[in-house]
Amino acid sequence: MLVIENIVTAYGKIEALRGVSMEAQEGRITCLLGPNGAGKTTLMYTVAGILHARRGSVRLQGQELVGKPSSEIVRRGLALVPENRLTFPEVSVRENLIAGAYLRLTRDKAGVAEDLERQLVRFPRLRERINQDAGTLSGGEQQMLAVARALMARPRILLMDEPSLGLAPLVVEEIFRTIHELNAEGVTVLLVEQNAHMALQIAHHFYLLEQGRITFSGVPGALQEDEVIHRAYLGGSGASSH
Amino acid sequence: MVDFLQNIVDGVMVGSGYALLGLGFTLIFGVMRRLNLSYGPSVMVGIFVGTWFHLRGAGLLAVIAATLAGTVLANVYVDRLCFWAVRQRSAITAVVSSFVIWMQLEEAVILVFPDRTYPFPRLTALEPIELGPIFFRAEYVTMFACVALLLAGVWLLVYRTRFGLALRAVAQDPVAARYMGIPLDWIGLGVAVMAALIGGLAGLLIAGTDQLVIPKFGLWATYKGLIAMMLGGMGSIPGAVCGGLLLGVAEIQFVWYLGAQFRDLAAYFLLFTFLVLRPGGLLGQAIVRRELAAFRRI
Amino acid sequence: MSDYLIGVLSNIGMIAFLALSAYVLLVTGSISFGQQAYFAISAYGSGIATAMWGWPLWLGMLWGAALAGLAAALVAVPTARLHGLYFAVATLAFAEMVRLLLQMLTWQIDVDGTLIGPMGSEGFREIRYIYAHDISAVQFMLLIYGLLGLVVGGLTLMERTRLGLALRMIGEDEIPAEALGVNVAACKIFAAALSGIIAGIGGALYAHLITYIEPALFNVMLGVHGLAYGLIGGLGTAVGPLLGVVLDIGFLESVRAFAGYRMIVFGGLVALLLIVRPRGLLDEVTVHRIVRRLIRSDHVAH
Numbered sequence: 001m002l003v004i005e006n007i008v009t010a011y012g013k014i015e016a017l018r019g020v021s022m023e024a025q026e027g028r029i030t031c032l033l034g035p036n037g038a039g040k041t042t043l044m045y046t047v048a049g050i051l052h053a054r055r056g057s058v059r060l061q062g063q064e065l066v067g068k069p070s071s072e073i074v075r076r077g078l079a080l081v082p083e084n085r086l087t088f089p090e091v092s093v094r095e096n097l098i099a100g101a102y103l104r105l106t107r108d109k110a111g112v113a114e115d116l117e118r119q120l121v122r123f124p125r126l127r128e129r130i131n132q133d134a135g136t137l138s139g140g141e142q143q144m145l146a147v148a149r150a151l152m153a154r155p156r157i158l159l160m161d162e163p164s165l166g167l168a169p170l171v172v173e174e175i176f177r178t179i180h181e182l183n184a185e186g187v188t189v190l191l192v193e194q195n196a197h198m199a200l201q202i203a204h205h206f207y208l209l210e211q212g213r214i215t216f217s218g219v220p221g222a223l224q225e226d227e228v229i230h231r232a233y234l235g236g237s238g239a240s241s242h
Numbered sequence: 243m244v245d246f247l248q249n250i251v252d253g254v255m256v257g258s259g260y261a262l263l264g265l266g267f268t269l270i271f272g273v274m275r276r277l278n279l280s281y282g283p284s285v286m287v288g289i290f291v292g293t294w295f296h297l298r299g300a301g302l303l304a305v306i307a308a309t310l311a312g313t314v315l316a317n318v319y320v321d322r323l324c325f326w327a328v329r330q331r332s333a334i335t336a337v338v339s340s341f342v343i344w345m346q347l348e349e350a351v352i353l354v355f356p357d358r359t360y361p362f363p364r365l366t367a368l369e370p371i372e373l374g375p376i377f378f379r380a381e382y383v384t385m386f387a388c389v390a391l392l393l394a395g396v397w398l399l400v401y402r403t404r405f406g407l408a409l410r411a412v413a414q415d416p417v418a419a420r421y422m423g424i425p426l427d428w429i430g431l432g433v434a435v436m437a438a439l440i441g442g443l444a445g446l447l448i449a450g451t452d453q454l455v456i457p458k459f460g461l462w463a464t465y466k467g468l469i470a471m472m473l474g475g476m477g478s479i480p481g482a483v484c485g486g487l488l489l490g491v492a493e494i495q496f497v498w499y500l501g502a503q504f505r506d507l508a509a510y511f512l513l514f515t516f517l518v519l520r521p522g523g524l525l526g527q528a529i530v531r532r533e534l535a536a537f538r539r540i
Numbered sequence: 541m542s543d544y545l546i547g548v549l550s551n552i553g554m555i556a557f558l559a560l561s562a563y564v565l566l567v568t569g570s571i572s573f574g575q576q577a578y579f580a581i582s583a584y585g586s587g588i589a590t591a592m593w594g595w596p597l598w599l600g601m602l603w604g605a606a607l608a609g610l611a612a613a614l615v616a617v618p619t620a621r622l623h624g625l626y627f628a629v630a631t632l633a634f635a636e637m638v639r640l641l642l643q644m645l646t647w648q649i650d651v652d653g654t655l656i657g658p659m660g661s662e663g664f665r666e667i668r669y670i671y672a673h674d675i676s677a678v679q680f681m682l683l684i685y686g687l688l689g690l691v692v693g694g695l696t697l698m699e700r701t702r703l704g705l706a707l708r709m710i711g712e713d714e715i716p717a718e719a720l721g722v723n724v725a726a727c728k729i730f731a732a733a734l735s736g737i738i739a740g741i742g743g744a745l746y747a748h749l750i751t752y753i754e755p756a757l758f759n760v761m762l763g764v765h766g767l768a769y770g771l772i773g774g775l776g777t778a779v780g781p782l783l784g785v786v787l788d789i790g791f792l793e794s795v796r797a798f799a800g801y802r803m804i805v806f807g808g809l810v811a812l813l814l815i816v817r818p819r820g821l822l823d824e825v826t827v828h829r830i831v832r833r834l835i836r837s838d839h840v841a842h
Contacts, residue, residue, distance in 0.1 A: 050420055074423030086418035088411050099411045103423045105404040153423065277625055279764075327815045333624070334571050335818040338771045339811050341764050346807030353800065461760075472629050507640040514633040518618040521626045 001026040001188050002047075002078070002157050007056035007066075009039075009046045016042040018212040019056070024157060024190040029183050031203035032192045033232035039212045040192045041083055044161045048080045049073040060157065075103055079155035083162045083192075085146040089135030093126055096134050096145055100152030112152070119148040122178075140171035147178060157188040164195045176202055196232040200225065208232060244375045249494045255382030257470075257490020258389040259451075262444035263463050264470025264482035265396065266437035272477030273413045273433045277337050280320040280344040282464030284438060285445040288313025289455045290351050292446070293360045302363055306446060313442030314435055316347060321434035326427065344460065352457050365450035381451040388447060392440065393483060400479065405432060413477065441467075469513050475523025484524050488512075546677045550749060552789050553684035557742025558766035559773075559781035560691060561735040566770050568731045569711035571624065574615075574631030575739045575766050577638040578608035580758035582740030583747035584642065584658060587667040590748070591656050592649055597669050597748065604747075605740035612736025613729055620728040635763060642755040663754030667747050684745055688782075691738055695778040707731055739766075772810055774822030783821060 002024040009017040016039045024030040034040050045051040047058050049070035058065040065073050079100075088096050097119060098105065101112045120127040123144045129137060134145055143163055150158055160179065164172040172195065180202045183189050193199035200206060200220040208216035208228050216228055263282070270278045291312030292305045300308070324339035368380035400406035411419040412429050420426060445463070449455050470489050474481025489509060496508035516523065558579055565572045586604030589595040595603070619630045648657035658664040670680055698704045706727050709717040718724050747753050769784030792802050817823060 048421060050417065069425065070420045071423040071425045074421070080421045082418060082421055086415050086421070088414040088418065090414055091407075091410050095407055095410075099407055099419075099422050099424075102404070102408060102411075105407075149422070271625075277628075323811050323815075328818055332818055334566075335771065335814050337571070337628075338764075338768045339814045341768060342807040342810040344807075345761075345803040346811075349801070349803035349807075468629065472626075476625065503640075503644060507637060510633040510636045510640070514630055514637065517622060517626055517630040517633065521622055 001061060002190060003057075003059045004043075004047065005057045005059075007043065007046060007058065008054045009042055009051055010054050015054075016212055017046065017053075020209065020212070020214055021056075022207045022214055022217070024188060025205065026188050027183075027186060028204040029179065029189045029191060029202055031199045031206040032190065032209055033194070033196050033199065033206055033228065034209035035232060036194070038209045040194075040209055041161055043209070044080060044083075044159055044192055047073075047159065048078065071103065074153055077154070077156035078159065079150040079153040079157075080159040081143075081146045081150045081161065081163060083165060085139075085142045087134040087137075087142050087145050087149070090133050092131050093134055093137070093145060094130050097126075097149055097152050100149035101154075103153070115152050115154065119151060123148050139167050140174065143167060143171070143175055144178070147175075147182075151182075151187075155187070157190060158182065159190045159192070161192045162194060163191070164193065164198060172198060194232065196229040200229070245498060246495070248376055249498050250491055251376055251378065252382070253491030253494035254487055255379070255386050255490070256494060257487035258386045259444050259448045259486070260466045260470045260489050261483040261486025262389055262392065262440055262447075263467030264474060264486045265393075265479065266441040266444070267467040267471040268474070268477055268479060268482040269409075269433055269437045269440070271471065272479075273409050274325055274430055275333060276325045276340075277333070278317075278320060278325070278340050278437075279337060279464055280324070280340040280347060280460075281317065281437065281441060282462065282467060283344045283347040283460030284316035284320055285313050285441040285463050286455075286457065286460035287316040287347055287351060288438075288442045289362060289445040289449045289459065290355055290360070290457075292449070293355070293362055293455050296361065296363050302365070305363055309446050310439060310442040313445065314438040317434050317438035317441070318431065319343075320347075321430060325434075326430055344464075348457055348460055355457070359454045359456050362449040362453055362455050364453055365446065381447075385447040385451065388443065392443060396440070396479065399436075405429075409433065469509055471523075472513060473516055473523055475525045478523065478525045481523050481525040488524070543677065546681055548790065548793070550677070550681045550684055552785050553681065553688050554742050554746045554749070555766070555769070555789060556688055556782050556785045557691065557738055557745070558762070559769035559785050560695065560778060561739035561742070562763075562767040563770040563775070563778065563781040564695070564731055564735040564738065566767070566775055567711050568707045568728060569714070570728070570731075571628040572631040572735070572767065573628045573760060573763050574633075574635030575735065576758045576760070576763035577631075577635035578612050578736040578739035579743035579746070579762065580635075580638055580642060580753075580755070581611050582608040582743035583753050583758075584645075584664065585740075586744035587664055587747040587753065588657070590669040591664075591667045592651060594651075597673070597675075600669070601741065601744040601748075604744040605737045608740025608743065609733045609737035612739075613733035616729040616732030620725050620732070632760060632763075635758070635760065639755045639758050642758070661755055663752060664747075665752045667751045667753070670748055671751070680745075680749060684749075687741055687745070691741065692778050692782070699778070703727070703730075768810065771820050772813060774817075774820030774826065776819070776822045776824040776827030780820055780822040 004020060004022050007017050007020045008015060020043060022032070032040055032043070042051060046053050047065065049065065049068055053066050056066065060076055060078055063076060065076065088099065097116055098112065101115060105112060120130070125141055126145060126148060129141065134142065137145060163175050167175065176198050179189055179191065191199055191203065203220055205219055206217065207214050208231060210231065266281055267278070270276060270281065288309045292309030295308045296305045320340055320343050324336050324343055328336050328339060366380050366384045370380055371378040371383060400409060408419070408424045408429050411422065411424055412426060416426060466489065470486035471482050472485065473488055474483065474485025492512055493505050493509055496504045558575055561575045561578065562572055582604035585607040586600040589600035589603050590597060615631070615634050619627055622630055642658065643661040645658045646660045648655040648659065654666070656666050706717065706722045709722060710724055710727055714724050769788065770781040772787060773782065773784030774780035788806060792798050792806050798805050
């Protein structure tokens with residue numbers, strides 16, 4: 001569904017991504033693992049059109065995304081739940097959700113209201129806080145808000161950048177349960193995680209990104225899983241000496 | 243006591259003009275995180291365009307339309323050159339860039355209008371209103387009424403429309419706003435136009451009350467708007483309004499009790515004291531935090 | 541050397557002090573819209589000292605610059621914790637207060653039969669020290685550039701010291717600097733006082749060359765020009781602000797073809813420059829590259 005081919009993204013002269021190729025298949029959870037600084041967030045930014053790739057291509061259902069503005073990419077059906085959640089702190093929960101459907105706000109009022117109701121059924125805690133400012137929510141609630149807000153765009157594929165970052169273990173479990181449920185409803189998910197243990201429990205397929213390159217890909221349960229987890233946490237190839 | 247009350251009434255009326263200028267500043271700052279020093283000069287360009295039509299015998303409506311159009315054009319020019327083109331870069335660069343464009347706008351106006359002052363048409367010819375011992379100048383009442391209407395309009399736009407939601411989203415987190423598909427470039431342009439319309443209206447009301455325009459209006463408007471915004475708290479819409487009214491009342495009271503030469507001195511003293519004791523202004527603690535992030539790297 | 545050229549060069553030198561004073565603060569991460577205040581304080585202070593009290597020039601200048609430095613340090617105490625725009629507007633408010641107070645300052649005394657001293661917004665005439673002591677325009681220009689050389693040299697040396705490093709670190713980000721043990725508040729007050737003294741030297745020179753000063757000269761335009769010069773020339777080295785001044789005053793003001801259009805040309809050029817080079821012509825990266833190349837060619841030569 002989402003095919004990333006040979007993407008190179010650079011900050012000035014430093015290439016953060018040095019030819020990354022990977023694929024997220026329809027209806028599946030694909031997980032991108034990797035240590036800090038491997039380029040995971042850079043890849044997400046590039047796919048979402050916030051950063052511009054120097055070379056390579058990103059295709060969503062066959063349509064090229066590289067070079068398109070981010071608004072166009074959202075319109076094509078790609079939504080991103082950014083790292084650190086990035087909710088609008090002084091805007092109410094309701095308006096945060098509505099902002100997620102920004103692009104069809106004027107044309108499809110009924111549809112937006114319907115989707116809003118659907119998200120509130122999925123996340124009852126957001127309904128309790130519907131008129132509160134997002135900034136008053138707990139970390140876990142903000143993460144749910146960020147997921148719900150991304151779903152408001154009716155994405156074909158949902159990109160999630162480190163949804164477990166800085167959350168308590170119980171909350172992390174809840175977030176991963178939600179991802180699993182969403183996927184069961186048919187949403188394609190590309191999950192970026194450092195928490196490899198949790199991620200591999202729900203992923204169908206995974207990639208390992210190290211120093212701007214994909215160094216491993218496979219399915220959970222494969223032989224090298226322990227080494228992959230080790231490298232995802234610690235970075236480098238120090239684990240290969242085991 | 244009557245004097246004191248009369249001063250408050252006059253101050254609120256004068257301050258409503260400041261409030262509009264502060265509102266324009268705060269919109270640009272709040273959404274784009276940019277200080278537009280050329281905002282006042284853009285308004286000045288607008289009223290001179292209006293004057294140009296007035297001098298050639300155009301009617302009041304044409305003058306109003308020309309003033310607003312001139313302000314919008316000038317401010318969009320500033321926005322595209324100083325903010326859009328350098329938007330990803332540092333905030334200080336954008337400030338200095340808007341300053342040099344101010345110099346440019348002022349010199350361009352002086353080239354076309356070399357005299358010291360030019361006339362501007364009166365907007366209303368009503369008699370002053372008397373309520374007991376208090377006088378209400380008709381121009382001031384008109385100004386106040388326009389400002390109140392406009393504020394209601396701005397409030398509806400910001401809190402009740404899709405554009406307003408986009409504004410607030412960009413103001414709070416531009417990156418997240420892009421993830422929603424909100425086009426930052428267009429929002430920036432929209433804010434520039436909106437601020438220019440507000441400033442153009444302020445220019446019309448103020449120039450119409452004074453019935454004259456001078457090139458130094460740009461400097462004056464930037465000062466008043468900046469002070470109104472800072473007193474109220476940067477990026478806060480109700481703050482800018484309160485700041486403008488406070489500035490107006492303080493000025494009139496100081497002039498009355500201390501003398502005209504204290505008008506500006508008092509305003510700056512108030513501003514300095516506020517900044518030192520309460521940098522967030524009257525309303526707006528949270529803004530300080532965000533502003534810090536925006537200006538961390540200058 | 542023609543009088544005109546001497547005049548232009550002297551102007552460049554004096555305004556360079558203002559640009560350098562804004563630069564010192566820019567390096568520390570503070571934008572000031574108010575350096576013209578210290579320029580004005582010293583212009584008045586030194587003018588009063590030489591014209592009214594009959595002090596010698598060097599003492600009058602020292603006194604003016606010290607007053608300016610003291611004022612800047614006093615302003616820095618409450619404003620050091622302000623950031624970005626808040627600091628910028630606070631300095632602007634202070635500078636405007638200074639200008640408005642100077643407009644109210646009327647104090648004249650009888651010196652050899654004439655009344656001399658500040659006359660409110662009418663200004664302060666007859667600061668005639670250099671004419672009374674037969675100092676020629678060339679000599680005074682050499683004085684300007686001698687002092688300018690000292691300041692630029694001093695700033696360049698300071699950049700290499702621990703203090704200079706601390707100031708740059710504060711400019712990058714205060715919090716890690718604080719975490720590394722830098723006394724941020726003290727450094728900022730020091731930088732402010734230094735910037736006040738530098739602006740003060742310029743102001744004292746200015747008053748004595750022009751012989752007539754008035755409060756309106758020291759408005760925000762002067763200060764923001766000083767700030768802009770640093771940004772045009774580049775924030776990488778103390779030479780940057782000088783380059784900015786030379787480009788504007790030396791080039792645009794002197795080219796007669798631009799008369800009447802100077803600000804239109806200047807404004808357009810600077811706006812375009814800042815799009816391409818947001819930290820000026822001689823930014824940190826460029827300066828670093830030039831220094832490296834100089835060192836390398838040095839090695840080759842040996």
